[in-house]
Amino acid sequence: MAPLADIPGNSYYAVIFSSVLRDEAPGYAAMAGRMLELAARQPGFLGVESARGADGTGITVSYWESEAAIRAWREQAEHSVARRAGRSTFYVSFRLRVARIERSDAFDA
């Protein structure tokens, strides 16, 4: 998967998910990879960008056609299980923000 998402136009939504992982978060990498794979199959999925630093702070931004697509992904069964595991097992903290894109710019050297 390309590290940066190319999405035409400016009529879509972002889910900005910022998190701090626990020092011990066994199974996290496998879960996160599986969620990316599942998200990419959801109707209305447009792309995703993700980075996590050595200090455990990470940001994943997923892009969606509509609020309805975001809600459907939230309710997807396996994702719902993973969301519960996030709170019980993986994360110290997270912030989730849903935002509507207004404009964008891109650069490729």
Place this chain on the structure above:
Amino acid sequence: MAPLADIPGNSYYAVIFSSVLRDEAPGYAAMAGRMLELAARQPGFLGVESARGADGTGITVSYWESEAAIRAWREQAEHSVARRAGRSTFYVSFRLRVARIERSDAFDA
């Protein structure tokens, strides 16, 4: 600085800046640190979250009270110089998206 931003309400804007660094980007860390310091002094700045992985992919999301605050930061003199250096020296690619927050959630263990 706390790794995650706590911002009351849902009436603000995000600048989602996703980038891939060049293999050689001398001076990048100092420039990035300086820009965070300057941004935090701008009127309308609400917070910032940032992560960069070992593969060079990074995401910085800054939060602002208004579109006007985002424009003023864009035009700040030292930031304008840094933005030019970003294209000439630091980044392979970047995507910049301005988005209006619609709703949010938070978790702290």
